[in-house]
Amino acid sequence: MTTVGRAALGAVAPVLVLSGSRSPITARQIDTAERAGWRVLGDLPGPAGGPADGLAEQVEASLRDGRHTIVESTRGPARDPEGIGTSLGRIAAAMVRAGLVRRLVVAGGDTSGEVVAALGARSLDVVASPAAGAPVCVLASDDPAVDGLQVALKGGQVGGDDYFLRAAAGHRERPNDCR
Numbered sequence: 001m002t003t004v005g006r007a008a009l010g011a012v013a014p015v016l017v018l019s020g021s022r023s024p025i026t027a028r029q030i031d032t033a034e035r036a037g038w039r040v041l042g043d044l045p046g047p048a049g050g051p052a053d054g055l056a057e058q059v060e061a062s063l064r065d066g067r068h069t070i071v072e073s074t075r076g077p078a079r080d081p082e083g084i085g086t087s088l089g090r091i092a093a094a095m096v097r098a099g100l101v102r103r104l105v106v107a108g109g110d111t112s113g114e115v116v117a118a119l120g121a122r123s124l125d126v127v128a129s130p131a132a133g134a135p136v137c138v139l140a141s142d143d144p145a146v147d148g149l150q151v152a153l154k155g156g157q158v159g160g161d162d163y164f165l166r167a168a169a170g171h172r173e174r175p176n177d178c179r
Contacts, residue, residue, distance in 0.1 A: 012103045012150070012170065013066055013068065014066050014068050014069060014101060015069075015103050015105060015164075016059070016063060016068075016069050016092065016103075016104050016105070017030075017033070017038075017068070017069070017071070017104070017105040017107065018070075018092055018104065018105070018106050018111065018115055019070060019071070019073065019088075019106075019107040019111070020084045020106075020107065020110065020111030020114075022156065023107075023108075023155075023156030023157050025156060025158070025159065026107045026108070026156045029107070029159060029160075029162075030070055030072055030164070031161075032161045032162055032164070032165065033068065033070060033164040036165055037067075037068075038068040038069065038070055038164070039067045039068070039070070040069075040072060041055060041059060041062070041070065041071050042071070055071070055091070056090075056094055059071055060094075060095065060098065060100065063095060063100040064100065068164075068168055073088075085108070085110055085111045085115065086114060088114070089115045089117065089118025090118060092104055092106075092115050092118060093118050093120075096119060096145055096146055096149060097143075097145045097146075102148075102149060102150060103149075103152070103168070104149065104151045105154070105164055105167045105168075106151060106152070106153050106154070107154050107155075107156060108155070109155045109156070115151075116139070116151065116153070119141065119143075119149070120142070120143055120146060121139040121140065121146060122140050122141055122142065123139075123140045124137035124140065125137060125138050125140070127150075128170070134152060134153065134159050134163065135152070135153060136150055136151070136167065136170075137151050137152075137153060138150055138151075152167040
């Protein structure tokens with residue numbers, strides 16, 4: 001484990017991944033995590049609503065069981081992206097405020113911004129990078145549940161197939177891992 005600033009990097013469980021990315025790279029990362037035993041949930045709502053009926057409860061149950069959990073919009077039917085980041089932000093905020101996660105991973109550039117905004121972070125500090133261009137940040141917030149939260153932010157086209165596994169383990173970037 002490495003300590004950088006306020007962040008102790010190393011393995012944490014459970015990790016919650018929120019994916020608004022439709023990238024094939026992110027889809028492979030989700031597949032890799034699922035093969036490693038992670039729980040994958042989907043069925044995000046359209047533009048009008050919050051989380052789909054029962055989705056937040058499924059996420060909470062999975063995290064309470066100590067399982068790494070992914071909420072995704074990548075592999076299902078194409079949706080209008082309107083509202084996906086907002087829904088993922090609501091799920092993230094609820095799980096963080098319930099004390100169920102201390103590290104989030106967010107896939108998708110726009111989604112990353114929406115999730116960080118939903119958490120009410122006032123600033124973030126980069127403390128590590130499991131892949132080039134995909135930093136792990138520590139959030140600063142007036143909300144004690146959010147302050148010090150580790151969040152890995154990645155664009156859809158970033159990282160190797162094992163990115164989510166590396167982010168959960170707190171691994172740093174490998175040489176030549178520029179994807």
